[in-house]
Amino acid sequence: MCFIYFILFLILSTSLLVLSLFFYILNMIYIIEFYLFTLNSSNIEFVILLDWMSLMFMSFVLYISSMVIYYSEEYMEGDLFKDRFILLVIMFVFSMMMLIISPNLISILLGWDGLGLVSYCLVIYYQNIKSFNAGMLTALSNRIGDVALLMSIAWMLNYGSWNFIFYLELMKSDFIMELISFLVVLAALTKSAQIPFSSWLPAAMAAPTPVSALVHSSTLVTAGVYLLIRFNFAFTDFLLFMLIFISSMTMFMSGLGANFEFDLKKIIALSTLSQLGLMMSILALGNYDLAFFHLLMHALFKALLFMCAGNVIHNLGNCQDIRYMGGLVKHLPLTCCYLNICNFSLCGLPFMSGFYSKDLIVEMMSMNYVNIYIYMIYFLSIGLTVSYSFRLTYYSLSGDFNHFSFNSIQESGFIMLKGMSGLILFAVFSGSLFSWVMFSAPFFICLSMFMKMMVLMFIFMGVWLGYELSKYQISYSLISMKYLSIVSFLGFMWNMPYLSTLGMNFYPLILGKKYVTIFDLGWFEYYGGLNLFKYVKNLTIIQFMSVNHLKIYLLLLIFWLMFLLMI
Incomplete structure (x- = not known):
């Protein structure tokens, strides 16, 4: 079938x-x-x-x-x-x-x-x-x-x-x-x-x-990006300003989060989120054709990246934690080769498919009249992309093998390898091929030598950052709670999963419980509602007389007799 x-x-x-x-x-x-x-x-x-x-x-x-x-x-x-x-x-x-x-x-x-x-x-x-x-x-x-x-x-x-x-x-x-x-x-x-709907994407892993x-x-x-590409002619300046702010924040947030994550699939999911932010932000700057070009290039190498990750997880007995990996290049050479090529493409290494779209996007952004915030966040996000990609490579492919010593890891899944091999040529060559096909007139970009080299400089800075982060294991028992809160805030997508799960149901329910205990069963109940009704009811004499019938009746009888005797 x-x-x-x-x-x-x-x-x-x-x-x-x-x-x-x-x-x-x-x-x-x-x-x-x-x-x-x-x-x-x-x-x-x-x-x-x-x-x-x-x-x-x-x-x-x-x-x-x-x-x-x-x-x-x-x-x-x-x-x-x-x-x-x-x-x-x-x-x-x-x-x-x-x-x-x-x-x-x-x-x-x-x-x-x-x-x-x-x-x-x-x-x-x-x-x-x-x-x-x-x-x-x-x-x-x-x-x-x-x-x-x-x-x-x-x-x-x-x-x-x-x-x-x-x-x-x-x-x-x-x-x-x-x-x-x-x-x-x-x-x-x-x-x-x-942002603020980011938390579902890593959860969907x-x-x-x-x-x-x-x-x-x-x-x-990519459906959202495609819809915006279709609708981009109708957007006002204010809407585009809002869109670039939100998408650049998403790009930065997901890049930071991926550097603290240990789940293999979630790292790749956060990298997808980062690339979506890049597509949306360049679309908001007015280059919808570049956004579409990056959408296609990203689709090819990201699909292959997930397939490589799937092959690794499949061989490790469904283990997704990158700390249990290491030295996989000896056991799964072809998968690791494909994984590295996709990672290079994602980083925007020159002449891989991702380079043609990513470098063009960053250079077009540098040509535009944008403020320092957009300029900085673009280059920082590029550095973070390289950082988490290199960290992933370092953890999974190099060093010692950290999984079970009794294992049978080998590249025996030829159907999976054939499926992956169908995408590898596109991950390498599609960037140059489709840039010639899609842009009939080449983009003329006139930048200084320093700004031209900025992209490469940030790629190498990202490699260094990824290497430093990969050496650093987070030991929760040794670091203070103050530092732990910063690490968990950055690594947990700026607490967005809390906001969209516990923030949506748990805290309103707690608030409802407090409301019931303080208001409905507390002071409000005493000063209003039932208690007020009782108080008003007891104010009337007839009601007071009907509370204890026999005693009142006898008391009235005595009063009546006294009245008769006095007369």
């Missing part, structure tokens, strides 16, 4: 790539409308947008999906419900396709909600308490974006059609379009896990590794 889907996706991917190049050369855009039915004299139609961008993105998604499905054949070998897993992955890919080809907010919502629903099913696939918690956090974080999209659909009614592609530039200064743009940005922030390879490279998290 896996092999059939692998071949089908591969053929589709190749044909879509050729079609995309054809559309790009001829500068063609096709909008296809399928008439469905008429309701109250309104035509209900299904609209598809085909241009070089949507076709190329679909081609990349299908190619990565085909490799991931082929890889899953062996990775999920012992699973009883492997077929169900493959079908879930295919539904996931189909939802992404629906989102990519839609110029219409209704059909975008179908794909958008499909991604959210299927991602929940995939995150809770292993069905333990950690998976359920992660799945619920993922689903509820994404629901905020879904609601924002539903509200933008309601506001689009003012234009008489949901085909947003016709109104973006025309209605840019209109208040309604500004409102729709704000809601779309909010939706994109939740789906692409920007509870899913099987092939899912992580697909979700965190080309599908779920």
Whole structure:
């Protein structure tokens, strides 16, 4: 079953790539409308947008999906419900396709909600308490974006059609379009896990590794960036200013967090978050084509990075802690070779695929008139990217082997290796290849020698920082609580998981308990409500007399007799 889907996706991917190049050369855009039915004299139609961008993105998604499905054949070998897993992955890919080809907010919502629903099913696939918690956090974080999209659909009614592609530039200064743009940005922030919705992305690592390879490279998290690329013509200056601030903060926060993390998959997830921040920030600076270029390049090497991590975890008996690894280059040479190439590409080492997009982004940012905050945070984030990548390499590939002495680690999984090998050439050569294809006129960047060398300088500074951090083991018993709180704050994504889990349910419940004890069962109960009713009731004489009937009756009898005797 896996092999059939692998071949089908591969053929589709190749044909879509050729079609995309054809559309790009001829500068063609096709909008296809399928008439469905008429309701109250309104035509209900299904609209598809085909241009070089949507076709190329679909081609990349299908190619990565085909490799991931082929890889899953062996990775999920012992699973009883492997077929169900493959079908879930295919539904996931189909939802992404629906989102990519839609110029219409209704059909975008179908794909958008499909991604959210299927991602929940995939995150809770292993069905333990950690998976359920992660799945619920993922689903509820994404629901905020879904609601924002539903509200933008309601506001689009003012234009008489949901085909947003016709109104973006025309209605840019209109208040309604500004409102729709704000809601779309909010939706994109939740789906692409920007601050303050970042905590679900590392939590979603509870899913099987092939899912992580697909979700965190080309599908779920990139959906928000893709939607912003489509909508970028309608954004006002204030919205772009807010977007660059949030995305640059996310880039910096995730880079810092990854340097303190010990879970292999979470380090790679935080690196994805960092790259998403980079894409969004360059889009906010006005270069949507560069954001799209980095989106494609990042998808290729990040998918392979997850597949390498999956192979390592698979061989180590599902151990994900990098402190138990070490010296793996002797046991898994090919996997480690691929892992290193992907790490180099992620760092932006010259002439790897990541370099062509990342270096171009940083140099274009240096050419813009930006303030010192943006300039500093860009270069610091580049240094941190290299730092956690080098730290990961140092922990896992060099030094002594720290796992069980009784082990059978060997590269016997040929299906997994074939799936990984399908992506390695793209991780190396796609940057140069697609930069020639996508940018018909080259970017002219005129910078001083010092600023040109800044990127390389920060790469080497990052290597040094990663090396220093990897030597430093955090021993919680030896360091003071003051220092521990700083380490836990930086390493725990600036306490964002607390805010989005305990902050959302635990603390309001504690507040409710306090409210009940102090107000409902305390002073409020005494001075208001029931006690006041009793007090007012006892003020009346008749009520007082009816409290103890016999005693009052006898007392009244004595008064009556005394009255009679006196007369």
